[in-house]
Amino acid sequence: MTMSSKLYFAYGSNLNQTDQEEWALEQNVSLGAMTPLGRAWLPDHRLVFSLHSKRRHGGVLDVEPASGHVVPGVIFQMDETAWDAMDRKEGLHATKSGYQRYPTFVINAAGVPQQVETYTAKPTFKQAYVEPHPDYVAIVRQGYDRFALNDGLVGPTASDVLDQVAAGKTPPSLIRQLFVYGTLMQGECRHPFLKEVGSRLVGPRITSGSLVNLGTFPAMILPATSSSERQRSSITPEQKIPGELFELQDPAHDWPVLDPVEEFPGYPALANGAYAMYHRTIIKVAPQDRLNLEEHSWTWAWTYSLADHSLPQQPIASNSWRAL
CATH class of the missing domain: 3.10.490.10 (Gamma-glutamyl cyclotransferase-like)
Known part of the structure; x- marks a missing residue:
């Protein structure tokens, strides 16, 4: 197993291991090796529900630039099999929907800016707001709980912000x-x-x-x-x-x-x-x-x-x- 030099930042349903395993079973694909390296933050971005997913029966998460906001997530190291699986899961090569890779900086748990890749909705398919199904929001929230992404936050928690975005509202900054x-x-x-x-x-x-x-x-x-x-x-x-x-x-x-x-x-x-x-x-x-x-x-x-x-x-x- 050879790990890729590229690091992946997950901020949505890919924080939920059970959900990933269910998708892999449905698609009969290997998830490869995906090792969490710790909590991280995508600075000057915010969560949005801007993409429709037929599989999710509603909107799915995306990130967009927004000064003053920050998106919580986790950095993963993955092998090439995992990257191939993630590209497929995120619809990288789909023609009617899906995400694209997005190179960016995140702040790791030690406070150090680190180069990663994540996924953002393809511009052609972005919408202002797509209401998500409650089951999808619950999947993301379970991922937050898995990695304790609500810990140490004053005021709105990561889950609070997720719920506000899911309702089509613009949330306050997570860290003020x-x-x-x-x-x-x-x-x-x-x-x-x-x-x-x-x-x-x-x-x-x-x-x-x-x-x-x-x-x-x-x-x-x-x-x-x-x-x-x-x-x-x-x-x-x-x-x-x-x-x-x-x-x-x-x-x-x-x-x-x-x-x-x-x-x-x-x-x-x-x-x-x-x-x-x-x-x-x-x-x-x-x-x-x-x-x-x-x-x-x-x-x-x-x-x-x-x-x-x-x-x-x-x-x-x-x-x-x-x-x-």
């Missing part, structure tokens, strides 16, 4: 909180940008990683752990980075203000090779007063982590910008 640890904090020189977008202070938080000094501002270096290790682990005291958590009113409006401050070009530009000093990414944060953190205490939040590791930098021994 931003963790800052340097010059965007209160009293620092770039905090006025957070005031400009009307953010609300939630309170002090910690995350894991290490801080370096780039001269007049810091940068976070993410922990060097695998996606699966990052998903299982708690934040330990020796890894703590203190900072502040803010809630954004409208991420779609706020990113065009905040991204240039951190020299992040946006994910479409990143996919085309644009330079980034920082990445806008998603990490785990937890209350600052917890020394021995439990899994239930953390939540997901946006932050900016160092992308250009060639920059001159000095470690910050305290791991705190304000204690420097």
